Amino acid sequence: MTTLTCTRRLEFDAAHRLMQHEGKCKNLHGHRYVVEASFSADTLDSVGRVIDFGVIRERLGAWLDDNWDHTTILYEKDRALGAAISDKTGQTIFYLPENPSAENMALYLLNTVCPKLFSDTGLACTSLRLYETPNCFVDVTASLSGSAA
Numbered sequence: 761m762t763t764l765t766c767t768r769r770l771e772f773d774a775a776h777r778l779m780q781h782e783g784k785c786k787n788l789h790g791h792r793y794v795v796e797a798s799f800s801a802d803t804l805d806s807v808g809r810v811i812d813f814g815v816i817r818e819r820l821g822a823w824l825d826d827n828w829d830h831t832t833i834l835y836e837k838d839r840a841l842g843a844a845i846s847d848k849t850g851q852t853i854f855y856l857p858e859n860p861s862a863e864n865m866a867l868y869l870l871n872t873v874c875p876k877l878f879s880d881t882g883l884a885c886t887s888l889r890l891y892e893t894p895n896c897f898v899d900v901t902a903s904l905s906g907s908a909a
């Protein structure tokens with residue numbers, strides 16, 4: 761059996777900080793994040809695609825634009841900082857259920873965001889790479905058992 765994988769690269773800018781980090785990542789700071797979202801299938805559609813690249817951009821790209829681009833992403837236990845930022849800037853804070861490490865952000869996209877965005881396509885985002893810097897990235901891959909968190 762042959763598996764075909766289609767990957768779309770998307771970028772966004774955001775601030776975050778890691779609570780309990782031993783070093784400077786505990787400070788509020790920003791990144792130019794890069795997401796590479798991959799969809800896999802054993803067969804192609806009638807046009808010859810796994811999924812249209814534009815559909816990934818329209819759905820996941822729009823979600824990133826609306827929810828994470830030019831925002832501050834904080835752990836939901838970090839609400840005191842979030843409230844202070846909101847008070848001073850009027851900015852909306854995106855609270856993640858876990859500390860916003862690249863790992864947890866990638867897991868959130870793979871397991872929480874993408875299943876909602878692509879449910880009608882019959883396809884799942886099967887793996888996702890998130891770059892926090894040009895040299896540092898994480899990979900998350902969907903479990904074949906279907907026991908997504």
Ligand SMILES: [Zn+2]
Pocket residue numbers: 776785789790791892
């Ligand atoms: Zn960082």
